């Protein structure tokens with residue numbers, strides 16, 4: 001980088017995880033099953049038959065993991081709550097032991113000067129609610145809101161930053177359209193309905209927070225900027241469809257009061273005219289938006305690819321991660337600037353950003369050297385700063401992820417952590433990327 005970087009004085013540096021990916025002990029202390037336990041139990045759903053029964057054993061090792069956050073000097077920690085630990089049946093009776101676990105975690109964070117940032121839903125729906133239709137049942141907006149109220153009443157004040165959903169697009173596209181994620185459905189009509197119910201539930205929980213809470217609430221969405229493979233009208237139209245489906249579908253109804261018109265074009269008769277009242281609910285004012293950024297995609301028109309009619313175009317002169325994502329830091333800057341231009345100056349946090357690369361085994365010096373992840377982190381810092389210089393109201397950055405963890409249907413095969421986890425021994429080892437991140441946090445970016 002050619003000039004010293006300085007981030008805003010109170011820029012919030014942290015890391016992110018999610019419950020099912022790191023906690024283990026999914027049924028401990030009265031917790032109920034989630035759709036991810038069910039999904040992992042079906043042979044073929046998750047690579048190598050991996051599952052979250054142990055994962056990073058964070059449920060038992062949370063104090064050790066908070067100590068590692070302290071070692072890195074983190075100011076914040078974004079984590080999710082497992083709905084079925086709190087409400088084992090998804091609704092009704094509260095499991096106090098589940099609340100107690102998160103209360104202990106929150107107090108451990110606060111005692112160490114780390115701000116807890118809580119995500120209410122990071123994909124692990126209670127199995128009992130899935131039995132009642134899950135995100136396909138319109139009642140789920142009320143179920144989710146009741147769950148949210150339990151957490152608001154228990155933790156608001158100690159927790160001052162809440163996010164309703166993590167990535168409704170992934171929940172819908174993976175869980176209901178392509179079946180690659182729990183609950184594994186493949187149905188265009190269901191995908192549309194689940195997506196809309198997710199947004200209704202989001203709005204309902206935000207509305208409840210205005211009655212229950214005193215601090216800030218938002219949503220976390222994944223944004224993958226789309227770039228046309230050519231300037232042909234067909235490719236430009238494909239780019240527009242892809243952007244509407246993955247990006248604008250979730251932010252437009254919140255900030256602009258309507259879904260992108262492309263949704264009808266993509267879903268056809270599977271996309272109804274949703275009730276106008278739903279948009280009043282979905283459009284609740286937010287205190288922030290969390291952006292998860294990993295990569296961009298260059299796209300072309302492809303009639304054979306249902307229902308989007310879009311195909312990605314691999315870039316020849318680019319680096320790709322183990323998950324097949326192009327390393328493209330400019331896309332992070334573009335994403336943040338595009339948000340400001342389209343939706344205005346709602347405060348933003350990058351709530352996830354990271355990369356999966358193969359990590360060599362521990363070296364003789366006892367360290368885990370991850371040069372490719374270090375390089376990505378450095379480039380993304382430059383992209384963040386460029387967005388700040390362009391006037392984006394960016395408040396913080398949570399690196400994904402604190403720990404190597406269960407990468408959903410890819411199992412433990414993909415490592416995103418800045419801290420290596422030996423899943424046989426549960427030994428944690430700081431990677432070089434963790435050491436760099438600690439320097440970035442300590443110097444507020446000046447070390448770059």
Ligand SMILES: CO[C@H](O)c1c[n+]2c([nH]1)[C@H](O)[C@@H](O)[C@H](O)[C@H]2CO
Pocket residue numbers: 018021166167170222223292293294352400407408416
């Ligand atoms: C489509 O990519 C998303 O932006 C995305 C990437 N990621 C995510 N969402 C999820 O929020 C995490 O649980 C994943 O572990 C993480 C890494 O795959």
